[in-house]
Amino acid sequence: MRRPFVIETRFSHIKTLHSNQKITYRYFFRRFKIKGGERAAKGRDRMNVRRLLQWLWPDTLKGRLSILLIFVTITPIVLIGITSYFWFYQVQMEKINASYETVLRSERDALEKAFDNLASVSQLLAADGGLGDDIALYMQSEDPLEKTKRFRSIDRSLTNIIYSNPSIHSLFVYFEEHYKTIQFESAPLKHRFMIASMDDMPFVPLFQANQLTYNSPHPTVLHNSDKTVLSLLRPISYGSGQTYYVYLETEWGQLVPPAGDGAQTDDVYHLLVGNDGAIRYSNLPLELREGAKLDDERVALRAYKSFSMTGKNGWELVSLVKRSVYEKEVQQWRILYVIMSCLSLVLTVGAVSYIWRMVYRPLQTMNKAMNRFSHDGNHLQKLHTRLTEFEVIYSSFRDMSRRIVELITEVELKEKRKGELEVEKLISQINPHFLHNTLNTIQWLALEKGQREIYDLVKVFTRVLQYNLGKRSMIVKIREELAALNDYIELQNIRYDHRFKVDSTVDSDIAEVPIPRFVLQPIVENALYHGISSEQGRITVKLKRMTGRYILITVADSGQGMSPDTVAALLKGEGGKSTGIGIGLNYVQKMLDVHYGDAASMSIDSRIGEGTTVTIMIPDSVKGEEEHDQGIARG
Structure with missing residues (x-):
């Protein structure tokens, strides 16, 4: 016969359980352990709440006065600050955004106008009734005299086009199958362009419209010049399937002012994004990956506030402003607000200090006197607080301390003699x-x-x-x-x-x-x-x-x-x-x-x-x- 075992607890009656029953003693012990843990956790929570309340509302006079004065001072500062901040932030940000968007819109329109002007000038050089017919006849003519006359005529016409379109910075005509590929240049070109083929030209297309290729900003082709320009490359067919290319460029800096020029656009940087979403131009002081997508560079640009305008051909002009510049006026308001808040807190601290001197300091002096209580009563000097209540209390304490000193001195002499006798007894026990x-x-x-x-x-x-x-x-x-x-x-x-x-x-x-x-x-x-x-x-x-x-x-x-x-x-x-x-x-x-x-x-x-x-x-x-x-x- 199996022997039963007994579990006895103060939470339940005594039960006799056989070893083959489904409920075992481990269940009861685990259950009691969990309940004990829950009670301990609740006790710790109550202790933490009490500590928090004691910190917020201390037991000392100085602590409570400080909490009250700080609360009375900070509450209006916080309420006024929050209200004025949201109003100021909303109005000021709308004004700043409108200002930057207006400037960016004018720059976008200037680029559109420049692209249209390049297209119009290139049309003058096209065949079928334009200057392009003279260029085609010039290329097909084999009579040297005739060829010279047409060259001079074309050169005079191109000069007139340049003077009548001041925005055109430079032009030349590229003949792919001629021994002299570049002719009719408006000014001397850099040597590397004179010997380069069309495929080797360092131009990155921004977008294409019809057969016109508009290139992203790049260094000018002119000799002894480092300006950045926008360019257009237009192919023109003539004769029996032959093609020549017209190159035109206009200054980028006249359309989009560069950053740091001291103008209103100082500390404003620009990105030019092609219609494929890739960055084609950047004047940021940080390096971006060539041809990277704008969306992929958002992390690198997180220190800038961006504004964008899209052209009619899908390209995008993006202006970037440092957030420190963008939020400059708001930051100035924040600094002023912090200064005023600090002044208010300083006044509060001054008030607390005055109250401390008037009320708490006499109490502290009495407390120090009690802590330094010794046989020498000279430290219990008169307390001048200009408050009658404190002086009466302190006078009573001085009288009490003198009596205590007398009693302690009497007891100390008796104990000292007792100690001497014990020492003498120890010495005698050699x-x-x-x-x-x-x-x-x-x-x-x-x-x-x-x-x-x-x-x-x-x-x-x-x-x-x-x-x-x-x-x-x-x-x-x-x-x-x-x-x-x-x-x-x-x-x-x-x-x-x-x-x-x-x-x-x-x-x-x-x-x-x-x-x-x-x-x-x-x-x-x-x-x-x-x-x-x-x-x-x-x-x-x-x-x-x-x-x-x-x-x-x-x-x-x-x-x-x-x-x-x-x-x-x-x-x-x-x-x-x-x-x-x-x-x-x-x-x-x-x-x-x-x-x-x-x-x-x-x-x-x-x-x-x-x-x-x-x-x-x-x-x-x-x-x-x-x-x-x-x-x-x-x-």
Whole structure:
């Protein structure tokens, strides 16, 4: 028979479920876990809401006054700014767009007129009644005299055409099958055009109308000229299937002013797009792919505002304006708006500062006085706020503080005496093993070395006992503490055959600084017995003056280090078997607390395999040193 198992929760009754039932205990645990997670999430949400509300409406008087004044100042600025911005933006943008579109429309019309003019002039050179008949007869004539007469006649006619159409910048006639391909040029041409075939001509078609090919802007064919021109190439048939071409060009700059010419169109750039949608001309300061589609270059042109006009033959003229120029007036309005907003906020900050001085500052002064509360009542000076309420409260606080100081002083004296008695008790509990080991050392020296060594050992040992067991004051000079430490180290070196290496460094100007007895010796003793494990071990003792009338004491060893648990045990006086005088780090901590209180600090940094460093920071004077000395003398 299968044994049932029982699930017990505080959310449901006790149920007995067999292992072959469909509902298992995992379902209940998962269900309770999900519910617990949901409750935790709701608790976090409520906590976040409370934090947000506390940030928006703080618990301090200064915070609430600041929030109210900032809200009253910012609200009208924001409302007025939003309203004026949308009105100004809409009106100004419509005016700017209309201005640019008007200019672009006039440029488009000028291009249309130029194209029509090129077509009209080329018609004068066509055959069937035009100048083209003379050109055809000139090409077919073989009589040199007749040929010369017709050449001069054609040249005079072409000159008249040039003068009667000032917009025509240059023209020539190209004879594909003649030994001299280019003739009747209106001015000298560049050499590369004189020797090029029609297929090699560097012209890119913009669009074609009938048999006329209108080329996109390109450098002029004239020698010693770098102007950009629009050109037309017209084929004319004559004779028995023969063809010559008429080339005409007009200046682009007279139709579409270039960017940066100082005119109204300064910082306006142009693109000329063919009827196939490809870019045929650009004077932008950035490179576009040759023949690229305009739609494919939108990303490269995102820094410009574009306007476009389409010609009757499908070509498109696009003007581009830098957005910084396009939005210049709007940006100026934004800057002015920001300046006015900042001035309003500055006035608000000034009002908050005034309120802070009038209300919050007296409260802050009282708060600082309470935080600096000490035995010295001189810091509780009169508070001049010109507000009677604050002065009455502060006067009551001063009276209360004086009474508290008296009570604290009385309690402190009692506790200080109690601490002195505990220290005296600790000193009286000297570990007898130290004396026993020292006597054994003396016996060994007497047996092995002779009388001189015994004398030296007894002399040092006597000084150590006199310093440790003496009834003099618990406060000594640093030089005395160092002398006692050196005696202790000398005894230990004799005992262990000069095994320990202790280096001490002390600033000369702190030798007479007072210090409690037995601060250095227990720390060095701890380093000897818990740190140094070989003859190569070294202990360094340093005492130096720090800024702010403080003395820094560091005792570092290169021993095996201690674990955090061992350090904690030593500070609690649980360091195991005692050695030396046996009072340890716990004694040092108590001495610092009794004589310096919170003004002193002690830290231990120990790492396994690297060593231990004990750092002590104490003031250069002991509070109540004279009273303490008298108390010890009376004791």
